[in-house]
Amino acid sequence: MNDIQYRLPQKRALVTELPGPKSAALTARRRATVAAGVGSSVPVYAADADGGVVVDVDGNSLIDLGSGIAVTSVGASDPAVAEAVREQVGHFTHTCFMVTPYEGYVRVAEELAALTPGDHEKRTVLFNSGAEAVENAIKVARLATGRDAVVAFDHAYHGRTNLTMALTAKSMPYKAHFGPFAPEVYRLPMSYPYRDQDGLTGEQAAQRAISQMEKQIGADSLAAIIIEPIQGEGGFIVPAEGFLPTLVNWARANGVVFIADEVQTGFSRTGAWFACEHEEIVPDIITMAKGMAGGMPLSAITGRADLLDKVHPGGLGGTYGGNPVACAAALAAIDSMRKFDLPARAQHIGDLALPRLKALAADVGVIGDVRGRGAMLAMEFVKPGTDEPDAELTKAIAAHALEQGVILLTCGTYGNVIRLLPPLVISDDLLDDALTVIEQIVRSLV
Missing domain, CATH: 3.40.640.10 (Type I PLP-dependent aspartate aminotransferase-like (Major domain))
Structure with missing residues (x-):
C-alpha cells in the first residue's frame, strides 16, 4: 500500500503492560457510570487510530485486526473521510x-x-x-x-x-x-x-x-x-x-x-x-x-x-x-x-493470510477449519482429534494476543472462532507481524 500516506507509525509498540494505568483508571470510572450490560472485547481505551493501528491512552500502539467489527475498512481516520x-x-x-x-x-x-x-x-x-x-x-x-x-x-x-x-x-x-x-x-x-x-x-x-x-x-x-x-x-x-x-x-x-x-x-x-x-x-x-x-x-x-x-x-x-x-x-x-481499489486489496490480504493460517492448522491439530473470503477470515478451534468446539482455547488466544499488542475478535455459535477483520488499508508488514504473533501464540498454547 505504498500509495497510502499514514498519519501514525504503522508498528506494534508496547510501553506499558495492558491495560496500562490510564486505561485502568478509565475502567474504574466506567464501572461507576456505564451500564454493566455494555461489554468491551479489550480492556484498553483508544486515544488515536490510523491505518492498521489503534493507539491507547497509555501510548501503546496495537495492531487492529477487528476494524471496530468490520467498520473502519478505509482506516479509522481516513483523510478524505x-x-x-x-x-x-x-x-x-x-x-x-x-x-x-x-x-x-x-x-x-x-x-x-x-x-x-x-x-x-x-x-x-x-x-x-x-x-x-x-x-x-x-x-x-x-x-x-x-x-x-x-x-x-x-x-x-x-x-x-x-x-x-x-x-x-x-x-x-x-x-x-x-x-x-x-x-x-x-x-x-x-x-x-x-x-x-x-x-x-x-x-x-x-x-x-x-x-x-x-x-x-x-x-x-x-x-x-x-x-x-x-x-x-x-x-x-x-x-x-x-x-x-x-x-x-x-x-x-x-x-x-x-x-x-x-x-x-x-x-x-x-x-x-x-x-x-x-x-x-x-x-x-x-x-x-x-x-x-x-x-x-x-x-x-x-x-x-x-x-x-x-x-x-x-x-x-x-x-x-x-x-x-x-x-x-x-x-x-x-x-x-x-x-485504493479496496476490493482487490481485500483479496490480497486473503492471499497473504490464508496460506499461513492453513499451514498453522496443519501443524497444530486444534484448528478444525480455516475459512473466509478476502479480508474476512476465520479459524475454528476444536479439541485435539475431535470436532468438539474449544471456546476456552479461543478465549485464551485472544487474551494472549492482546498482551502482545494485537486486537483479535472471537465469534461463533460455540464461541470457538477467531476472526480476522483488519482494516483494508493495513500494510503488508503490519499484517505479517500480526500473523506471526498469532502463529507463535497458538503454538505456545497447544
Whole structure:
C-alpha cells in the first residue's frame, strides 16, 4: 500500500503492560457510570487510530485486526473521510431528510444503486444501524407481498432490536431474557460445510431448507428469506457453493423476497464490493451498514424499485436516518475504496493470510477449519482429534494476543472462532507481524 500516506507509525509498540494505568483508571470510572450490560472485547481505551493501528491512552500502539467489527475498512481516520466530515459540519449537522432534504442523501442513494448487484431499477432508504436496515427490509417485504412469515437461518446474526433478535440465532448474549420476540419468524438449517455431517453440497443443503419451508410454512405465507452471504457473528460461515443461488431461484419462483444481509460483508470486505457477487446472485433487497461510512453511523436498504415504492409516503424513515454528516463520510469512504481499489486489496490480504493460517492448522491439530473470503477470515478451534468446539482455547488466544499488542475478535455459535477483520488499508508488514504473533501464540498454547 505504498500509495497510502499514514498519519501514525504503522508498528506494534508496547510501553506499558495492558491495560496500562490510564486505561485502568478509565475502567474504574466506567464501572461507576456505564451500564454493566455494555461489554468491551479489550480492556484498553483508544486515544488515536490510523491505518492498521489503534493507539491507547497509555501510548501503546496495537495492531487492529477487528476494524471496530468490520467498520473502519478505509482506516479509522481516513483523510478524505475526515475532511468531508469537517466540511459538512461547517455547513449543517442536521435538518432531517423527512423535513428539509439535502443532496448528500440523494448522492448516497445514487452510489448504492450503481454499486449493488443487479442492473434493475432500484430505490434506497438510509438509516443509522444495521439492525434498523434489517428491520425495515422486513417491513418492505411484508407490505409488498401481503405475507407475514420470514425465514432466517441457524447461526444467523441480524441485530439487537426485538425483530432482529428474533432473526438472530444465538441466545447468549444477544437474546437471553429479552423476549418475547416478534412472531412469524422461522429458523432453518444453514449450509455449514465444516459441520454438515452428511457432507451436503450447497444445492442439497438448500433443498433441505426449501423442503422445510414448503412443509412447515408454505410458500404462500412466506414474505422473505433473509441471510448473510457469509455469516458474521455465527462464525464466518461460508455456505457451500450453490446454496445461495438455489435459495434465490426458489424465492423468485415463489414470489418470496430474498434479502441479503451484507451489513458485515459489504463494501469491499470479501474481495468484492458485496459478497453476493462471488456467486453472482442478485438480491431483491440488500441491507448495508458498518464499512459504508468510514466509522460514521449510517445504514441502508437498497432494493427493487417495485418493492420499495409500494410503501406509502411516511412509512419509512427516521429522525436521524441519512444524517448529512454520515452521508458526506460515506461518499468520501466510497471514493477511497475506489481510489485504493479496496476490493482487490481485500483479496490480497486473503492471499497473504490464508496460506499461513492453513499451514498453522496443519501443524497444530486444534484448528478444525480455516475459512473466509478476502479480508474476512476465520479459524475454528476444536479439541485435539475431535470436532468438539474449544471456546476456552479461543478465549485464551485472544487474551494472549492482546498482551502482545494485537486486537483479535472471537465469534461463533460455540464461541470457538477467531476472526480476522483488519482494516483494508493495513500494510503488508503490519499484517505479517500480526500473523506471526498469532502463529507463535497458538503454538505456545497447544
